[in-house]
Amino acid sequence: MTSPGVNWLMDETTLAKALNLKSVHLLNDLEAVALAVPALREVDLLTINKGEAVSHGPIAIIAPGTGLGESFLTWDGSQYFAHVSEGGHSDFAPTDERQIRLLRYLLPRFGHVGVERVCSGIGVPNLYEFLRDEEKIPEQPDIAESIASAPDRTKAILSAAFDSRQSSELCRATVEMLVSTLASEAGNLALKVLATGGVYIAGGIAVHVSDALKDSRFMQAFSRKGRFKDLMERIPVHLITTRAALVGAATFGLESLKSIRSGA
Numbered sequence: 243m244t245s246p247g248v249n250w251l252m253d254e255t256t257l258a259k260a261l262n263l264k265s266v267h268l269l270n271d272l273e274a275v276a277l278a279v280p281a282l283r284e285v286d287l288l289t290i291n292k293g294e295a296v297s298h299g300p301i302a303i304i305a306p307g308t309g310l311g312e313s314f315l316t317w318d319g320s321q322y323f324a325h326v327s328e329g330g331h332s333d334f335a336p337t338d339e340r341q342i343r344l345l346r347y348l349l350p351r352f353g354h355v356g357v358e359r360v361c362s363g364i365g366v367p368n369l370y371e372f373l374r375d376e377e378k379i380p381e382q383p384d385i386a387e388s389i390a391s392a393p394d395r396t397k398a399i400l401s402a403a404f405d406s407r408q409s410s411e412l413c414r415a416t417v418e419m420l421v422s423t424l425a426s427e428a429g430n431l432a433l434k435v436l437a438t439g440g441v442y443i444a445g446g447i448a449v450h451v452s453d454a455l456k457d458s459r460f461m462q463a464f465s466r467k468g469r470f471k472d473l474m475e476r477i478p479v480h481l482i483t484t485r486a487a488l489v490g491a492a493t494f495g496l497e498s499l500k501s502i503r504s505g506a
Contacts, residue, residue, distance in 0.1 A: 269494060271487050272313035275444045276303050276324035278490035279315060286484040288452060291461050293478035299438030302431045305445035306424055310358035314435040329431060330358040337426050347372045361423045363447050366396040370416045381412045400450050421454045425463035432477055433467060440478035444486050452481055
């Protein structure tokens with residue numbers, strides 16, 4: 243298993259030997275989040291759309307963090323089974339004239355514009371620069387300087403968007419566009435796996451913009467799928483507010499231990 247961006251090569255057998263363990267299992271982060279979903283409590287969730295969940299229906303998970311993670315769960319007759327994907331690298335599909343202009347702005351820069359370029363932590367500065375350069379939304383000089391010099395520009399942009407003392411119009415517009423693209427991609431994923439069991443949104447970026455996710459415009463963008471609009475409106479949508487990956491890893495470990503003890 244390789245770790246993108248850091249050039250680490252990880253091998254379960256080698257790790258087990260180095261740590262003096264009988265076995266090691268490497269979990270994809272979104273696989274871990276998916277494994278947590280059946281164990282989550284009501285207190286761990288913020289419901290964006292109650293919908294009408296179908297018992298044992300497929301479940302979609304989308305997580306805007308540094309990048310964009312996607313996974314899903316299917317019922318195998320006795321329990322949910324987690325599937326991993328690299329959906330965050332699929333093509334960004336604009337849904338209106340503004341997003342078409344965004345694609346035209348980013349295409350010369352990246353060649354391939356994956357959806358995570360506009361819908362994750364690495365995408366936030368791209369949205370900010372598009373709105374600044376193409377739509378000429380003004381920025382206060384001190385905020386612009388603070389963002390430009392920040393070690394984490396995404397964090398600085400989000401903080402400025404929600405700063406009640408000196409809120410930035412440009413940063414607020416960035417968050418609105420982020421939420422719009424997230425809603426559209428969450429809807430795409432829901433259609434691809436027919437997520438009648440619900441859509442679960444995870445990731446630090448999503449928690450940070452939770453107030454914007456509760457706005458009616460999120461569900462409008464999520465359900466804008468032509469003839470499938472009615473189906474989309476029936477799909478439950480939840481924001482995970484707890485550290486689901488740790489819950490999923492613990493769940494996997496407990497289930498593995500149970501299997502070992504039972505001799506399965």
